[in-house]
Amino acid sequence: MPIDSGSALLAVAVLVTAGVVALFPRWTTAPGQGALVLAVLAFLIPLLAEPMTPLEKALWSGAFFSLAAVEMVAINRERRKQADQFERTQQRFTELQAVIVAELRTKGQLEAVVAADVPESGLKRRALSLSDETLKFLLDRQQNEPPFPSPRNWADDVRQMASYLSETMGMYSLRFGGRVRAMRNELATAGYTDARLDELYEFPTNPIGIRQVAERIASLAERIKGTKPDSETRTS
Numbered sequence: 001m002p003i004d005s006g007s008a009l010l011a012v013a014v015l016v017t018a019g020v021v022a023l024f025p026r027w028t029t030a031p032g033q034g035a036l037v038l039a040v041l042a043f044l045i046p047l048l049a050e051p052m053t054p055l056e057k058a059l060w061s062g063a064f065f066s067l068a069a070v071e072m073v074a075i076n077r078e079r080r081k082q083a084d085q086f087e088r089t090q091q092r093f094t095e096l097q098a099v100i101v102a103e104l105r106t107k108g109q110l111e112a113v114v115a116a117d118v119p120e121s122g123l124k125r126r127a128l129s130l131s132d133e134t135l136k137f138l139l140d141r142q143q144n145e146p147p148f149p150s151p152r153n154w155a156d157d158v159r160q161m162a163s164y165l166s167e168t169m170g171m172y173s174l175r176f177g178g179r180v181r182a183m184r185n186e187l188a189t190a191g192y193t194d195a196r197l198d199e200l201y202e203f204p205t206n207p208i209g210i211r212q213v214a215e216r217i218a219s220l221a222e223r224i225k226g227t228k229p230d231s232e233t234r235t236s
Helices: 006-023 033-048 054-115 123-143 151-189 195-200 207-223
Strands: none
Touching: 054 123, 054 207, 123 151, 123 207, 151 207, 195 207
């Protein structure tokens, strides 16, 4: 049976469009818009297309189901976005908390060393000072990170985040890269080594790596009891 009525053609158009959109979630509208279209059509079609043939009824039933599917896809997509946003926020908060705890711990260790009149030239004090300075730098950078990308400005926000991360790593490399490498080598020469530090100290790759480098240096510094490492604290 040929489809020659305006109502049937419109139903086919809605059915095809909604079906394509449902199959490609990237094209899905925001939640609520599909339901709005569905409600408008449900009100208008009976008024404008009566009486309908069985074919038209079948086509419009398919169109309505397709619009409902589009709305479900939109809702599910929005839920996934919210879940991803929550997970990223939680990860950022967890890492920021880890940096704060590490900085406070290292600061306390450094203050104890200073109170004990350990010379500034001593390896332990210099290692703790470097760790504390690195963590303070990292804390300042993380507290001023740009917000997570918003749907309206996704591309620009992503570029801003990537630029900020690149800037952070560049600043770390310039201010701390050489000093960290020298400190790691000096600690190793004195007999204090850490396998994780050996993996990260040259190229920590991201802020988490920077934190771990600073924590490992502080941990090695805490093992130093005197001018030479004793047999119980020496690692390989």
